[in-house]
Amino acid sequence: MQKTIQKYLERTKEQYAGIDVEQHMQHLKHEVAMMSRKIELLESSYRKLLGHNLGTCSWEELQNIGEQLERSLKNIRSRKAQLFKEEIEKLQAKEKFLLEENERLCEKVRF
Template sequence: MVRGKTQMKRIENATSRQVTFSKRRNGLLKKAFELSVLCDAEVALIIFSPRGKLYEFSNCSMNKTIDRYQNRTKDLMSSNSTAIEDVQLEKEYDSFSMTKKLEHLEVCKRKLLGDGLDLCSIDELQQLERQLERSLSKIRSRKYQMLKDEIMKLKEEEKMLLEENAALQIKVISESSKKQESNQRSESSNHEEIMDVETELFIGPPERRSNNNNNNNNNAFL
């Protein structure tokens, strides 16, 4: 039969609680004995029942084990206290060191800006000069690099604009050519229509057409 899982809470029934205490107490005492024998460990176990009755087990002197426990606890507390003090001292030293570094950086900053140079020696002034020259060289190098990048960018934009302009010119020439061809076709069509009209007006041999023109002129003179 499978045993159900016991809930870790106070047993309300007094009889069940007493039975469970007796069973678990005997099991705990047995485990303590086995641990001391199998592992050669110094074990001391103290149990007080709900009614105040004492149950204990020790594979050696109970008082000796308790004294050893108390001494060990004092040593741990002392070592922890020392460790805490060391940590605090280290933090204070780090804070002091950081403050000194910040003050030194502030003094260097003022000197680089030209303030507080009256108390500087020749060597310090030369060192500041070299530092400023190195900084100026880096600034110029960075400026030239930025200008170079900007010029390359402008050249790429110029190339793109030239390509777009060339494409637009080709498009304009193509449209102009198409328009010219259309005009030529239109003029040719108009010329053919005029020829057709003249052909319809003058039908017959050329001699007859000349006689007709002379008669018309004589009539007009009369």
């Protein structure tokens, strides 16, 4: 009797495990489909930002793309200005150091 119960439990466990795997596979397939759709939408958006396939866009879509590009351009210009400012500060510090070094060398030559 114990062997029969043990076999029954093992078989039902295998059946439930099979169901769990099947449900998991369905879940993964669903996730793959959703991710594929997201990738497709992102690629389409990317192409539109590059100026491709704009013929299918409505006026509102084009307006949104233009605004997004303006914001991006503003961010790029801001970062560029920041880098220029940092570079100018570095060069000014280097200039100051070189002027001081030049003064020291001139003092050594005089003595």
